[in-house]
Amino acid sequence: MKINFEHNQSAHCENGVVSNLLNYNGLKVSEPMVFGIASGVFFIYIPFIKVNFAPMFSFRPVPGFIFSRVSKRLGFKIKRHKFNSKEKAQQTLDAELSKNNPVGLQVGVYNLTYFPDEYRFHFNAHNLVVYGKDGGDYLISDPVMPQVTTLSAKELEKVRFAKGPFAPKGHIYYPTELPNDVDLKKAITKGIKQAYRHMLAPVPLVGFRGIRYVAKRIRKWPDKIGVKKTNHYLGQLVRMQEEIGTGGGGFRFIFAAFLQEASVIMENPKLAELSVEMTAIGDQWRDFAIDASRLYKNRSRETDAYNKIADKLDAIGLAERAFFLDLKRAIK
Amino acid sequence: MKKEEVPQDESCFSHTDMKEVVYAVDKDGKYGKALSSGWEAKTIALNESLDLIEEQLQETIQKIKEGELSPIAFYMESQRMDVVVLSGYVGIWQWKVKRHLKAKTFKKMSDKTLKKYAEAFEISLEELKNPKI
Numbered sequence: 001m002k003i004n005f006e007h008n009q010s011a012h013c014e015n016g017v018v019s020n021l022l023n024y025n026g027l028k029v030s031e032p033m034v035f036g037i038a039s040g041v042f043f044i045y046i047p048f049i050k051v052n053f054a055p056m057f058s059f060r061p062v063p064g065f066i067f068s069r070v071s072k073r074l075g076f077k078i079k080r081h082k083f084n085s086k087e088k089a090q091q092t093l094d095a096e097l098s099k100n101n102p103v104g105l106q107v108g109v110y111n112l113t114y115f116p117d118e119y120r121f122h123f124n125a126h127n128l129v130v131y132g133k134d135g136g137d138y139l140i141s142d143p144v145m146p147q148v149t150t151l152s153a154k155e156l157e158k159v160r161f162a163k164g165p166f167a168p169k170g171h172i173y174y175p176t177e178l179p180n181d182v183d184l185k186k187a188i189t190k191g192i193k194q195a196y197r198h199m200l201a202p203v204p205l206v207g208f209r210g211i212r213y214v215a216k217r218i219r220k221w222p223d224k225i226g227v228k229k230t231n232h233y234l235g236q237l238v239r240m241q242e243e244i245g246t247g248g249g250g251f252r253f254i255f256a257a258f259l260q261e262a263s264v265i266m267e268n269p270k271l272a273e274l275s276v277e278m279t280a281i282g283d284q285w286r287d288f289a290i291d292a293s294r295l296y297k298n299r300s301r302e303t304d305a306y307n308k309i310a311d312k313l314d315a316i317g318l319a320e321r322a323f324f325l326d327l328k329r330a331i332k
Numbered sequence: 333m334k335k336e337e338v339p340q341d342e343s344c345f346s347h348t349d350m351k352e353v354v355y356a357v358d359k360d361g362k363y364g365k366a367l368s369s370g371w372e373a374k375t376i377a378l379n380e381s382l383d384l385i386e387e388q389l390q391e392t393i394q395k396i397k398e399g400e401l402s403p404i405a406f407y408m409e410s411q412r413m414d415v416v417v418l419s420g421y422v423g424i425w426q427w428k429v430k431r432h433l434k435a436k437t438f439k440k441m442s443d444k445t446l447k448k449y450a451e452a453f454e455i456s457l458e459e460l461k462n463p464k465i
Contacts, residue, residue, distance in 0.1 A: 011355060032363070052385075117344070118378055121412055144352070163417060163419075163421045231380070232381075232384060242373070256363065257355045257364075289373040293373040
């Protein structure tokens with residue numbers, strides 16, 4: 001049994017699953033459009049939660065938010081199930097497939113056999129689509145992979161019941177009751193409004209203030225926690241910025257792509273100009289990552305190097321502030 | 333990022349047919365998807381974190397040999413788990429898992445409990461009791 005499902009590789013798993021599932025159901029929206037409507041552009045620094053011995057930085061909203069925001073703003077419903085029983089989880093999946101309904105699944109990354117070993121961490125908020133069954137194997141469309149692939153029933157069960165933070169518990173989801181015509185303009189406006197509200201939020205660890213705060217910390221880290229730990233923290237920041245599925249620097253480019261698309265739909269040329277600005281900010285993030293990686297590769301001990309990199313990050317924070325203020329004016 | 337600037341560096345998947353999608357602008361400034369075989373800055377960050385895990389693992393092995401930690405600590409770290417994740421897989425409270433990491437407690441553990449750990453690590457009971465380290 002195989003559903004005629006179109007696999008489109010994407011930059012980020014959740015955007016990709018949403019975009020591919022909606023396309024299948026007759027609602028054509030691109031990955032950047034999904035990302036923009038869901039206000040996917042974000043920054044938060046959470047010093048009191050440690051992941052892999054370093055504080056948490058995130059360039060995206062909490063996993064799952066993208067789909068729920070898109071559904072709310074485009075006006076469709078999502079059916080979700082979580083399970084305690086592995087048998088029930090598989091039965092529900094099989095039942096949906098037999099109804100010709102491709103479904104999204106939340107899975108853990110560690111046991112995904114087709115991922116390169118270096119990417120296999122116990123991260124439980126990855127997303128993929130199951131679009132059929134061939135004997136005992138499930139047909140898998142993982143949006144970050146170039147081609148479709150398969151997983152045996154046992155392999156799939158393992159990733160659906162991965163344990164730890166964000167344990168998926170067999171989480172299965174699919175859109176229902178799609179509207180005949182959607183108001184893209186309204187959805188785009190809502191997405192943009194929430195994006196600048198969050199990025200300009202008067203909270204110290206969030207948005208552009210969060211970025212500037214991290215820059216300030218980088219100046220102090222070498223003296224306070226030592227060069228080795230500082231380098232590890234910077235490594236974490238770069239990984240969160242660029243890693244597969246969670247990439248944040250990459251997110252700036254997706255947002256820029258969204259603004260370009262939105263500019264045409266909204267007939268608002270200012271958004272196209274802002275797309276160019278966002279591209280420049282994305283390039284600044286890339287520069288920052290290169291400098292940071294040089295720092296911990298060469299194990300430089302001069303504190304001046306950390307001040308320089310902090311300057312760069314601070315400049316990004318200021319650039320994002322100016323950008324989102326402009327965006328606010330542009331959408332009025 | 334311009335399409336011609338999309339990094340094509342060596343990475344952990346550059347010798348497979350896997351590539352990552354990134355968004356970049358073409359000559360006319362129009363956005364579209366482009367494929368990247370990997371980026372050095374990212375690979376360095378990833379390796380830095382893997383090195384740290386390896387370093388940690390070597391320290392743990394040393395502590396097991398010195399009789400301070402139990403083999404559970406070794407298998408936990410070699411499978412990139414922490415106490416929270418392991419606690420989920422074995423279905424044992426975190427504070428208990430923490431105790432099981434100590435060599436002293438490990439000696440007193442029943443085979444029934446040890447089996448839970450062996451299953452979580454997908455190894456035999458024998459391997460859990462006598463790790464090859």
